[in-house]
Amino acid sequence: MDMQSRIRQLFQASIDTKQQAMAVLAPHIELASQVMVNALLNEGKMLSCGNGGSAGDAQHFSSELLNRFERERPSLPAIALTTDSSTITSIANDYTFNEVFSKQIRALGQPGDVLLAISTSGNSANIIQAIQAAHDREMIVVALTGRDGGGMASLLLPEDVEIRVPSNVTARIQEVHLLAIHCLCDLIDSQLFGSEE
Numbered sequence: 001m002d003m004q005s006r007i008r009q010l011f012q013a014s015i016d017t018k019q020q021a022m023a024v025l026a027p028h029i030e031l032a033s034q035v036m037v038n039a040l041l042n043e044g045k046m047l048s049c050g051n052g053g054s055a056g057d058a059q060h061f062s063s064e065l066l067n068r069f070e071r072e073r074p075s076l077p078a079i080a081l082t083t084d085s086s087t088i089t090s091i092a093n094d095y096t097f098n099e100v101f102s103k104q105i106r107a108l109g110q111p112g113d114v115l116l117a118i119s120t121s122g123n124s125a126n127i128i129q130a131i132q133a134a135h136d137r138e139m140i141v142v143a144l145t146g147r148d149g150g151g152m153a154s155l156l157l158p159e160d161v162e163i164r165v166p167s168n169v170t171a172r173i174q175e176v177h178l179l180a181i182h183c184l185c186d187l188i189d190s191q192l193f194g195s196e197e
């Protein structure tokens with residue numbers, strides 16, 4: 001296949017996945033935004049984590065809350081747990097890589113905070129342990145997943161929210177995760193600071 005056809009095929013696959021996701025994810029994204037707004041209104045904060053591309057997504061989300069999304073508004077409290085290389089390497093070196101997020105959550109998480117846990121497979125051990133730590137700290141979990149939700153889906157409690165992209169392809173799932181994150185930022189801003197339109 002020539003490269004132009006390949007590019008068109010990738011764009012079309014992304015569009016198709018987004019259309020299928022739109023049909024099923026909207027209520028879950030709305031609910032997740034309400035969970036986050038409720039936490040922010042009650043002095044809570046957002047912690048976020050993921051591996052690889054999802055680590056970037058975790059940071060993308062926290063930077064849009066801490067700095068700004070699309071409008072001027074006060075900074076909102078968020079911490080990506082993927083950025084402190086000293087902390088991450090020491091936990092991985094002294095304990096296991098599976099604990100790089102959970103140990104941070106046990107230190108920083110407070111009841112009522114929200115963990116945004118991102119994994120396309122739902123099976124990354126360090127994200128699973130992060131969810132367990134969040135529950136121990138009485139935090140609410142918003143899980144961005146894909147495929148069949150993996151081990152993450154079966155760990156979630158009734159008050160948690162799963163946003164599961166209907167796809168088995170990691171890249172397509174990540175593309176919808178980013179869109180879901182932008183929806184969350186938009187809905188948080190409009191609920192806290194009024195609709196702009």
Ligand SMILES: O=C(CO)[C@@H](O)[C@H](O)[C@H](O)[C@H](O)COP(=O)(O)O
Pocket residue numbers: 051052053054118119120121122123124127170171174
């Ligand atoms: O961005 C990509 C693939 O598109 C990779 O870096 C990918 O995020 C990594 O392989 C992750 O380790 C996958 O983890 P997960 O989504 O299964 O939790």
Ligand SMILES: [Zn+2]
Pocket residue numbers: 053171174
């Ligand atoms: Zn990627």
